[in-house]
Amino acid sequence: MTLDRRAKALAVLEQLDPDAPARVAANLDALSDDFLEIVLGFSFADVVSRPGIDLRTREMLTVAALMAMGTAPEQLEFHILAALHTGVTREEIIEILLQIAVYAGVPACMNGISAAKKAFAAQAV
Amino acid sequence: MTLDRRAKALAVLEQLDPDAPARVAANLDALSDDFLEIVLGFSFADVVSRPGIDLRTREMLTVAALMAMGTAPEQLEFHILAALHTGVTREEIIEILLQIAVYAGVPACMNGISAAKKAFAAQAV
Amino acid sequence: MTLDRRAKALAVLEQLDPDAPARVAANLDALSDDFLEIVLGFSFADVVSRPGIDLRTREMLTVAALMAMGTAPEQLEFHILAALHTGVTREEIIEILLQIAVYAGVPACMNGISAAKKAFAAQAV
Amino acid sequence: MTLDRRAKALAVLEQLDPDAPARVAANLDALSDDFLEIVLGFSFADVVSRPGIDLRTREMLTVAALMAMGTAPEQLEFHILAALHTGVTREEIIEILLQIAVYAGVPACMNGISAAKKAFAAQAV
Amino acid sequence: MTLDRRAKALAVLEQLDPDAPARVAANLDALSDDFLEIVLGFSFADVVSRPGIDLRTREMLTVAALMAMGTAPEQLEFHILAALHTGVTREEIIEILLQIAVYAGVPACMNGISAAKKAFAAQAV
């Protein structure tokens, strides 16, 4: 059962970024394999994989939340790229940036622009 | 032109809540009518009315951002109700609450549950 | 298994406040019983019940985190009371308030004082 | 010396609101008189009373910071009123509200409008 | 009209940093020229250029808000330098840092010290 939970979390992560499972697992397991089991199990196996909202829209929501919070720039860049992987367009990312300027302020938008530029460049490779 | 901007902002606000324009205008104009012209003009006339993302999805993004920030409980309640008005379902609000538990923590989700209950009750009237 | 997870979460919650399980379950289940299963399952069954740090110290950490964040005053009051239930003294709560004044600022400390006063009064009943 | 520090803090507080010293001292001393000595001593005796920026401008800065943070609505209301007491005009408070809409987002501005309305009403009494 | 709004925004930006308009326009236009028109139009043409508070004091308020928020270190550095350009002294920046230690905590002050050191070094060039 524990293996299933870990495997299920990594399978969702793979949908967000095909290269992420190996990298993220290595990063987390180096500290404690409880992170993948408990934290990513909660995130991806329990929540993000639920059918009530499609993955593409979930990534738009996550991008909006992370832009608004402003405390996780690397994860914002990861989720903008994941959003692109799940079918969100660059034009939609730009609309989210404008929406966040309204609700979280211009500096949050500017930080988001920096993250978006990195994600767009990573996608272009 | 200024009247157009004010009128356009209030027209978008009316789509979010048919009762809001009169109430919000009275609230803001009591302090300075620049708020409606400049701040709601920026919010609604310049950004939220843009066609790049439909209004229903924009409200989902706003709900996610406000839940994650945790600093505007009344506006969160307003935008959950506005989301319902634009076609978001209660089931989708529940999914956003779970998504926010992952990305902003369980207390942010619990605050969101309180706001959602109030919005659901207001909708039922 | 699902029942076990729910039951385990409620058993930890009962250690924090004997009256909480019935109240919290009713509050969450009214919206969706997934919250108790998924969100409190993660919080209490997966994390807070772990033996690596005792429950008393965990509550001190939670109180410090919620005071610093400043976005969940009701949950802060709940966890100050829970901290008292698990053996934290009022003197220690006062020390946490001073520590938070340093690391999150005087307004965070003042908000914490309001929550502490309510929790102390609730304990006295 | 300790008495001097306490007295100096209360003297600055009195400049912000003539009624505050008795109320604040009673509120804090009920929990521990270390708060007034250490926390308000730091705030008012060590920092706010410094001559490098006049008290009127300091209150404008404090209002901007508290509006941007969004986690201390009661203290924001107190400092808007204190700003008015030190000579800041209502027109300047409105300008700060607009500036905060830019740098912290429209919801922060809206929360600030609520606090400003309460402070303006309290001043009018 | 659109050109006027863009030009007006860039003219205010030039007062904050003579080198900024070309750099900022290139940075934003690479993604979408709507950012300059809508977001900087709102920021600078609609708000920061208003006469109700002079530009020097506005920059002090922006520095205080950004230090308190703690989520935009690059923009904090930019606005500390802009504050110096508009006549704010280094001594006043130090006073704002102390004021922010009180209202947003010592880590916010320490982050602000890092930004101030970079801005002071950039000014010295």
Next chain:
Amino acid sequence: MTLDRRAKALAVLEQLDPDAPARVAANLDALSDDFLEIVLGFSFADVVSRPGIDLRTREMLTVAALMAMGTAPEQLEFHILAALHTGVTREEIIEILLQIAVYAGVPACMNGISAAKKAFAAQAV
């Protein structure tokens, strides 16, 4: 007396990291020696040195608060290392990371993991 306050603050800082006093004093004094006297005096001489909670537990609280806030990654790394210096184990840091995933969200936990890895590596040297 002023010298005593400065000396006392640096003595507490030395308990957190034997190399810190010289480095921190040089960093702060370069801007103004008021920071060490006033800000670190408040932090360490007035608060952290109080006997009501032992230094080891205080560092756990500070780590929890900084992880939850998410705005001071360098200070978080410093305090994780300081926690290890005062006797907190790596296993306890991992428990705090899990606790913070619950109360501040998974991105706050992930940022904390990055800081913990750097602190663990610095300790190993």
